[in-house]
Amino acid sequence: MIWDKVKENLKTTMAENIFQLWIEPLQFKQLKGDQFILKSPDRYFSAYVKQNFAPSIEKQLAENGLEQSRVVICEEVASKPVVPVVRKQKPAARVQMRLPNVPANNSKYRNLHPRYTFDQFMVGESNILAESACRSVAVSDGLVGPCLFINSGTGLGKSHLTHAVAHKVFAESPMTRLHYLTAKQFAAEMIHGIQTKTMDDFKRKYQENCDILLVEDVHSLTGKKKTQEELNDVLDMLIKSGKRVILTANSAPRDLLGIDNEFRSRMSSGLVTSIKAPDIKTRSRIIEQKAMQQQLGLNEELVAFLASHIKGDVRKIESALIALRSKAQLTGGYIDMDLVREVVENVVGVGQGLTAAMICDLVSIQFNVSVKDLQSKSRKKIITVPRQIAMYLARKHTEDSLADIGKAFNRDHSTVLHSIKVVSTKLVRDTSVSAQLDILDDKVSQL
Incomplete structure (x- = not known):
C-alpha cells in the first residue's frame, strides 16, 4: 500500500518522537481523484499536520507514482448507534470535587479578564492552531507535547488564550494548582526570594506545588541569564513530571535574542505555534461581537468598512468602537458612514484604504x-x-x-x-x- 511506503520513507527523514506523534496516528481513508485523503484524530491535529508535514507527504507520494496528488486531511466523525429514545434527566457538568472553604474559581487570580474566555475568542485561519492547542492543554489530553509556546505581535490574542485556559481549568478543576504570571513577575519573585533568603520556598512553589504554569512575555528575559536558568530548571522539573506549561512571547524561540541555548531548547520541546493578524472575515466577526458588547448597531456596510481599514492589532478595533460609541452619544446616537470614517482616520490613524x-x-x-x-x-x-x-x-x-x-x-x-x-x-x-x-x-x- 502506498501510504505504508510513504510512512516508511518519512520515518527515515524525521525524529522518531515527531514521527510517532504526528505521522503514525494518520490513517489512509481514500484516493479520490487527485485527493489523497488521510484521517486524523481531530481538527487541531489536522491543522498542524497540514501546516507542517503536507508538503513532505506530497513529495513522497510523487516519488511513489502519485505526482499530481494533493493531501487532504479530515477528521473521522464516529457514527452513533441508534438507541431507543428515553427521557432522562440531563447529567450535571463534569467538574472536579473540591474541599470545603476552597473558592470555586481560585479568586487570588483577580487579574484574569472576565471576557477572555474560549467562547469569546474569534477563531480564524490565523489562530486556529493556537486556539486548538490551548484547548488541548486546558483539558490535558497530551496532544501538544510537554510545552506549548505561542508567539505573535501585540494585540493578536496571546493573553486572551492564556486567560481562557485559566478560566476553563478553574471552572472544571478548581483544585488545580495553576500559576499564571508574566516573565517579569517571575523575575521579581526570584529576586525577592534571593534578597529574603526564601529561595527554597520559591523553588517549591513552582517546581513541586504546580500542575500548570502559564508564563507570558518570555522575550522580556533577554539578557537575564540567572532568571533564564531558574525558569529553565522549573520547566525541566515540570516537563519531567508530566505537568502542563504554556509560554508566550513576541517571537519564536529561535528568533529570541539574548536567550541561553538550553533554555531555548526547553521552550521548543513541545508545540511552537504563532498567531498571525486576522483576515478580513475574522476581523468582521470580531467587530460584530465587540460592537454587540458596546451596544452599537452597525449595519453590514459599516462593519465591512471597519474590517477593511483596521488591520493587525485587534486592540485597534476596540479603540475604534469605544471612540465610535462616545462620538455617537455626543451626536444623538446616530452612526453613519461619515462618523465611521472620522473615527477610522482620527483614532485608528488610518487614512486612505489600501488599493x-x-x-x-x-x-x-x-x-x-x-x-x-x-x-x-x-x-x-x-x-x-x-x-x-x-x-x-x-x-x-x-x-x-x-x-x-x-x-x-x-x-x-x-x-x-x-x-x-x-x-x-x-x-x-x-x-x-x-x-x-x-x-x-x-x-x-x-x-
Missing part, C-alpha cells in the same frame, strides 16, 4: 520589475508571476472588485480570476511560494 495600485507598486519593488512591465501585455515568466501574485494580493487585501483590480493591470476580470486560481494552486503545492507570500502579506499589511 491595487499600491500593491502593484510594492510587488514591482520586491520582484525588481517596473509597474509598466506589470501593466504590459508581456507573457514572460519573470513578468507574469509577479503580476499574478500582485493580483492575488490585491484581491486578498482590498475591497476592490475583480474589474477594478483588472484596471490597475490593464486586464479584464477573467484574467484576474485566473491569476488568483493559479497562485492559490501554487500555495497548496509549493512551500517556497507559500513562504514568499507570507513575507509579502506582512509587507502589504504595513502599507
Whole structure:
C-alpha cells in the first residue's frame, strides 16, 4: 500500500518522537481523484499536520507514482448507534470535587479578564492552531507535547488564550494548582526570594506545588541569564513530571535574542505555534461581537468598512468602537458612514484604504520589475508571476472588485480570476511560494 511506503520513507527523514506523534496516528481513508485523503484524530491535529508535514507527504507520494496528488486531511466523525429514545434527566457538568472553604474559581487570580474566555475568542485561519492547542492543554489530553509556546505581535490574542485556559481549568478543576504570571513577575519573585533568603520556598512553589504554569512575555528575559536558568530548571522539573506549561512571547524561540541555548531548547520541546493578524472575515466577526458588547448597531456596510481599514492589532478595533460609541452619544446616537470614517482616520490613524495600485507598486519593488512591465501585455515568466501574485494580493487585501483590480493591470476580470486560481494552486503545492507570500502579506499589511 502506498501510504505504508510513504510512512516508511518519512520515518527515515524525521525524529522518531515527531514521527510517532504526528505521522503514525494518520490513517489512509481514500484516493479520490487527485485527493489523497488521510484521517486524523481531530481538527487541531489536522491543522498542524497540514501546516507542517503536507508538503513532505506530497513529495513522497510523487516519488511513489502519485505526482499530481494533493493531501487532504479530515477528521473521522464516529457514527452513533441508534438507541431507543428515553427521557432522562440531563447529567450535571463534569467538574472536579473540591474541599470545603476552597473558592470555586481560585479568586487570588483577580487579574484574569472576565471576557477572555474560549467562547469569546474569534477563531480564524490565523489562530486556529493556537486556539486548538490551548484547548488541548486546558483539558490535558497530551496532544501538544510537554510545552506549548505561542508567539505573535501585540494585540493578536496571546493573553486572551492564556486567560481562557485559566478560566476553563478553574471552572472544571478548581483544585488545580495553576500559576499564571508574566516573565517579569517571575523575575521579581526570584529576586525577592534571593534578597529574603526564601529561595527554597520559591523553588517549591513552582517546581513541586504546580500542575500548570502559564508564563507570558518570555522575550522580556533577554539578557537575564540567572532568571533564564531558574525558569529553565522549573520547566525541566515540570516537563519531567508530566505537568502542563504554556509560554508566550513576541517571537519564536529561535528568533529570541539574548536567550541561553538550553533554555531555548526547553521552550521548543513541545508545540511552537504563532498567531498571525486576522483576515478580513475574522476581523468582521470580531467587530460584530465587540460592537454587540458596546451596544452599537452597525449595519453590514459599516462593519465591512471597519474590517477593511483596521488591520493587525485587534486592540485597534476596540479603540475604534469605544471612540465610535462616545462620538455617537455626543451626536444623538446616530452612526453613519461619515462618523465611521472620522473615527477610522482620527483614532485608528488610518487614512486612505489600501488599493491595487499600491500593491502593484510594492510587488514591482520586491520582484525588481517596473509597474509598466506589470501593466504590459508581456507573457514572460519573470513578468507574469509577479503580476499574478500582485493580483492575488490585491484581491486578498482590498475591497476592490475583480474589474477594478483588472484596471490597475490593464486586464479584464477573467484574467484576474485566473491569476488568483493559479497562485492559490501554487500555495497548496509549493512551500517556497507559500513562504514568499507570507513575507509579502506582512509587507502589504504595513502599507
